[in-house]
Amino acid sequence: MNKFKEFRQARGYTQGQIAEMLKTTQQSVARWESSQAEPSLAALRDLAIIYNTSVDDLLGKSPLSNSVRTNSYFAMDGGDEHFWGHLGILLPGEKYSSWYPITFQAAKQVDAAIQRAGTAEPWIAVSTLNNRMLLINVPQVQRIYMLDDNADQVADDWELGWDSYQGHSLEVYRALAEWAMGFSEEDEQVSSETFRKALAHLIDEEGLTEDLVIERVVDTHIHFTSGQVRRCSPNERHLLEALYEVDTPSGQLVFNLSESDNGLTTYIPLNAVRLINMPLYQLVDAMKTEHEEYGRLLAKEDAEALLKKSGAGTVQKKRGRPRKG
Secondary structure: OOOOOHHHHHOOOHHHHHHHHHHHHHHHHHHHOOOEEEEEEEEHHHHHHHHHHOOOHOOOOOOOOOOOOOOOOOOOOOOOOOEEEEEEOOOOOOOOEEEEEHHHHHHHHHHHHHHHHOOOOOOOEEEEEEEEEEEEHHHHHEEEEEEEOOOOOOOOOOOOOOOOOOOOOOOHHHHHHHHHHOOOOOOOOOHHHHHHHHHHHHHHHOOOHHHHHHHHHHHHHEEEEOOEEEEEOOOHHHHHHHHHHOOOOOOOOEEHOOOOOOOOEEEEHHHHHEEEEEEHHHHHHHHHHHHHHHHHHHHHHHHHHHHHHEEEHHHHHHHHHOOOO
C-alpha cells in the first residue's frame, strides 16, 4: 500500500499544496492517496523529491528496509530510517576520511556489526543516504568514525563531497545516471519539466559533467590492500551476490565482479580488498528484479501444483465411474 498520505501529513502539507506543487488538482492527489488512481512516473519522482525519499519508499515497496527511508531528520513511520549523521572511513595512506550520510538505523547496525567483526567475519555492509553501499573489510581500514550530526566535526578531517551532507533522493541519482549515459527522456510521463529544471540546476551548481557523474554515481570503486583503486561497472547481479556474501558469509574466497558486456570474468580475492563502494540504486534494481523473478517462480509452482491436483482428482473420479453394461 502506498505511503502518499503518511508522507504528506508527516511533512505538514495539505492536498491542495501538493497539488499546486505538482501542477495538478486536489482531487487527483486525493485519488492517489486512496489508491483510486495511480500517479505517473513523473509525478512519483516529483513527490519523492518533495519528501526526500525514493519512489519505492513512496509506494511501500522498498527492498532495502521495512521502514520508510528518508534523507530528512524526521522519522516517517516512527522508525529509525531517517538522517542521523555521518560514517567516516579513513583508509591507510589517505590524509582525510571519506564521509557518508547514514540513517539512525544504519548507525546502530554499523556499531553492532563492528563489535561482532573478527577474523572469521571481518566484513560489514552499510547503505548510505548518498547512493552508496559500502562493503568494508574492517581490519584493513585505518579508522572508522561514527559522527552524530549534533556533535562537533572532527578537527582537521571534515572534507565533504558534493552530496555528502544529507545526500539526495535515489531518484536524483537515477536521473543523473540516465543523463550521463544518454538515456535522459523528454517524455513528460517520465520526468516533469520542474524535475528536469531542478536536475539541470544541480548539474550546473555542482559543475557535474557526464564523466564525473559516471565516476561518482554509476561506477563501483574497489580499494585494494595494495593501495590501488579500480573503477568498474560490474553486473548488478554480481554486486548483489557480493552484498549477500558479506551479509551472510558462505566461506567463499573471491568476489565475482565481472562486467556485463566485455566478455571478461573477474574474480577478486576477498583478502585483497579494503573497501568496495557500490552504487545503491543499482543494488535496489537488482533486488527488485530478484523479487520479481522469485514471485514468478512461486506463481509457476503454484499453478503446476494446482494442475497436478486437478489432474489427480479427474483421474480418481474417472476410476470411480461404474462400468456400463
